[in-house]
Amino acid sequence: MARLLASLLLACCAATARAQVAAPAAPATLPASYVEAFGTMWTFDAPPLDYWKARYGFTPDAAWLDHVRLASVRLPNCSASFVSADGLVMTNHHCARACITAVSPPDTNYQRAGFVARSMSDEKKCAGLYVDQLRSIEDVTSRVRSRITGRAAAARVAQRDSAIAEIQDACQRETGETCQVVSFYQGGRYSLYRYRRYPDLRLVMAPEEPIAFFGGDPDNFTYPRYDLDLTLLRVYENDAPHRPGDYLRWSAAGASDGDLVFVIGNPGSTGRLLTYAQLEYLRDVEYPGQLASLARTIAVLEAYAGTDEQRRRQYENQLFYAQNSHKAISGYRRGLLDSTLMATKHAFERDFRRRIQRAPKLRARYAGAWDAIAGARAEQRRFATRARWYGFGGSQLLAFAGVLVRLPQEAALPDSLRLPAYRGQGLETLRAQVLREVPVDKELEKLTLAAHLDAMRKELPATDPLLTALLGGRSPEVAAEALIEGTTLGDVAVRRRLAEGGAAVRASDDAMVVLARRLAPISRAVAARNARLEAVVSANAERIGEAIFAAYGSALPPDATFTLRVSDGLVRGYPYNGTVAPYRTSFYGLYARSAEFDDTAPWQLPDRWKAARERLDLATPLDFVTTNDIIGGNSGSPMISRDGEVVGLVFDGNIEQLPNRFVFTDAVARSVGVHSRAITTALRQVYDAAWIADELEGRPAAAR
């Protein structure tokens, strides 16, 4: 469900700013295999017109590009599009989850049961939800860079941040729209993205989760697939349906084998510019740590929620995100374990560094960046185990205690000497987080903390000071029980009192606060050392981003930044499982997979689908695959023909696509979409919602 949601940590604006780079050189010629490795997430200010013409004979004019851009919108963590003259917005079921739950009446869970408005007046307002429409892009690299004049790193970051804030503020003032400065190429370029925000969205139609997410976690990230992962919303303005100037028309035929298809959407983040040393560190250190942590979370949640229906509902989202992340990261890591992928990276890096070596100006500026990163990562490896455990992990209450203890200590230091999370606005953000009311489930906290301590005990030496402080000679279970029972930090009023000043924290005899006071000095040195090395990596990654842009201009599309991209691809099956995966699945296949698991979850069909079986032409396409370049954030992207008509709706990639995070390939990696005919067929035959299907297909209102 969350499979193509954008990561919440965007690449945007995270890196440290650097001095103005040389003006982009004439793009050098790169071997085709390297170009392909950078994929096809093209920005709208640098569409690859020559490549499209050569490859597909496709020559869109500016009007085509403007039209599809304006018909596309962005949800807070997904993509979407206008698909009717009356402001219907199409996205995935898993992108509108919060709204579907929020608008459910007390006696019905629309998440499970689905929702279909019987007319416009029946549509349900999604409080707090909005979509952003990209109105313009402007290169502001020199405006940002000209403001960075300091020498010290901290000063330069502050100058960059204030330059960005000023540009954004000015834009917002002048236009009244939502403005965002985005960095591309790890800081190699800055662009001002201006959005029109539509803040009134209403739920029109959402299928039952068991069909939207048919196959559940097992089938997640796979193909052949049989999901109707769809939600239809409508934008309102002044309580009337918005009539967008640009919306995507519906294709009656939908996607066919071999068709050219464009995906317009907002991929969240890729790592195609990462150095070899960064990839090795991900593979050997970061991903294994994340996978182990997610596996613990999944095991605890399954054990805790498995037997109890109420708990199952309460934690199914959380379990879901953990399973989804575990499967995704396993796939990313599998890519990094693939010798072919790593060899491609290696060859590119060697070639790229040779080019930098050959140009004296570039060499002076950039040549040292790779070794600097490799050196930092090598040092980080030396204490990676401690760095992983030396915090306040395993319990939300312990995390609160950690922040409460650190807030006065870090606030007393000059900004540049603080731990990174406490710098600048961070201090206030953390304080606000601690003071936010959140439900705490003490039983779950105990299990989570015990699992955390147990894992920690297996990885750290028995004499480790942090471990000793945490366990105090007790078993993980006993320690967790004592800590959770010995704290009142679950009460926001208690946290508020402790957040008022250092004295209260110093005096507290709350078990978690006492513990956090002991842990804080032990862990700080490790955290500070790690932060210093992360800063080295980040600063040098930005240098490499500049170098690649300096050397090749926009010949290579930049890494994903949750900004609007257009990706070209073909509808195409692929070799799989010793045979061939078809380019599309069918309703037959849906009923087949359900029957073949004897109609058990997560392959159990909703009653509505069982009842509709006889009415359906089972040969109708359901899902299909293309070679488009997508990643988390692309969920809900429209898939359109060269005529700009909707032929499908992106909702996932296959398992083979996950390594595309680092190197794009299309031999077996595929994007998975819902076929446009599946959507209208389901609306008419299963959901008795011909009026919506008519609207999508542009039939006159009279006929509705």
Next chain:
Amino acid sequence: MARLLASLLLACCAATARAQVAAPAAPATLPASYVEAFGTMWTFDAPPLDYWKARYGFTPDAAWLDHVRLASVRLPNCSASFVSADGLVMTNHHCARACITAVSPPDTNYQRAGFVARSMSDEKKCAGLYVDQLRSIEDVTSRVRSRITGRAAAARVAQRDSAIAEIQDACQRETGETCQVVSFYQGGRYSLYRYRRYPDLRLVMAPEEPIAFFGGDPDNFTYPRYDLDLTLLRVYENDAPHRPGDYLRWSAAGASDGDLVFVIGNPGSTGRLLTYAQLEYLRDVEYPGQLASLARTIAVLEAYAGTDEQRRRQYENQLFYAQNSHKAISGYRRGLLDSTLMATKHAFERDFRRRIQRAPKLRARYAGAWDAIAGARAEQRRFATRARWYGFGGSQLLAFAGVLVRLPQEAALPDSLRLPAYRGQGLETLRAQVLREVPVDKELEKLTLAAHLDAMRKELPATDPLLTALLGGRSPEVAAEALIEGTTLGDVAVRRRLAEGGAAVRASDDAMVVLARRLAPISRAVAARNARLEAVVSANAERIGEAIFAAYGSALPPDATFTLRVSDGLVRGYPYNGTVAPYRTSFYGLYARSAEFDDTAPWQLPDRWKAARERLDLATPLDFVTTNDIIGGNSGSPMISRDGEVVGLVFDGNIEQLPNRFVFTDAVARSVGVHSRAITTALRQVYDAAWIADELEGRPAAAR
């Protein structure tokens, strides 16, 4: 189609006989992981009763074992079983191909159109087809060994062969049945297998090939799968249906998830006793050579037959066998490229050799065998490229010429100095082959020979004497054209004249004969050297077989020898493609896969199946998977419950099972069968053959 046919070269009787070994030692305890690696192809004279009891609580008595053995029969290259009181025999469609074609009337191809007898009187006699029923097994190891008294290898082989012939003859004389001495453990043990032969088989029912082999070559060796790979025959005696004392009753429910299932059948050949050096040689030398040769054959046949319907029919079988072999060998080789599989082999070999080293008697007798094999393989690697090309390959006509030239030359030598194929009975076998009338397609011969020469030219140095003799400065195409046009060896009368004596061959100016005279002396030294090394490998492989039997007795099931085995397994899905493969497929899935390829071949449904759709309960199981241990030769094996009832019909393994040839595993390797309910459902609903379904289900004849 041929996927589980037995290889024509059986392991039986091929190895050289050796001196009597020590009496089997008490079975040593092997780590469970090694035992598992030897799989579950149990012989009926050593059923693993303790293991079955411990693992499944299953304790069959002798009557159960006798019953299922006598209900099972063997076709010339497949397995089968009696499945009704009136002698119905169940096997695969691809096992009865020759009969189905032979009984087709001139205007109908039953292969394509299917055949269903409307009553017994409508059944069609399969000329030349028979089944063998295993009546008894007798250990004759000491009877064979006591006759081997010579010292020279050739004498020992002759003594062994005559001992075997005498035992077989005596058995046949005494019982009037078909007797066969089979070697197990590469010669570690000899057993007398006595069969009752039933020579009158008639075709009762065969579905259309497009449903029997739905998915064709792409889906071959894969799962999920949707094939009705079935043929029903009937045994007649004295023109009346045979009433077997033992036949398998039909299970109404068929296989369910988790069920214990036994496969009774005749696996053809495995290589679980091969040494590490033998496996490496297969992986690096033999398999790559075979794959390249098969790929050439496939490319030539596809190009030649692809455009012409008549040719397509003529060569579809041949193309089929080539594709099937290519896919199988690719899978075997993938296993050998798998580091985990090779590590298992290595660990077992190290452990085994250590045990042999520790026992002085065994050490003296066997310790040198592994190094002898490794040494021979190492030497073979040095001239493997020449050995591959130094023959009369690439053309049937050239092969004829080669034999005609060599026959008088080899006949003039003492038997032991001849090339192996010309020793003993080989001389007459080869002569008979050359004198057999066979159609020769000159256009295809030219293409095949040109492809062969082209590949040869890429692998051998330009100055190679054999290559120079073949090409004579011409391009492969020109040389092939000249050779094929310059020979009359396609005419059997010409071959007969040349086979009459050496003078005719020496005088011939036929282009192929002239060429063969030049090639014979060049290639003979290479062939002789290779043969000598193969003999070293074979003799030492037999020593290792003796060693394993001497060390462990029958604790480990012997390699497959196309003799009757009983394998235990469970009905069970498995992890696949990032998700889970269900334990069974459905008729829904059949229609799905056809629709998803837009009803194109090889996923095109026969008309009868299109018409029957509305009548079928599409949720009915079609195929299913189990963890049973099978390989080529098991095609047509019944899959039975612990009650001895038919729950399915083996027809294939999944792609993950192919490496089981060398090491058995059941994590993802699966046997694929047709579900018993699919058979009766299809008979009733698709083929209007309720009388056959009734007979299978044991309904009284009155009801039929």
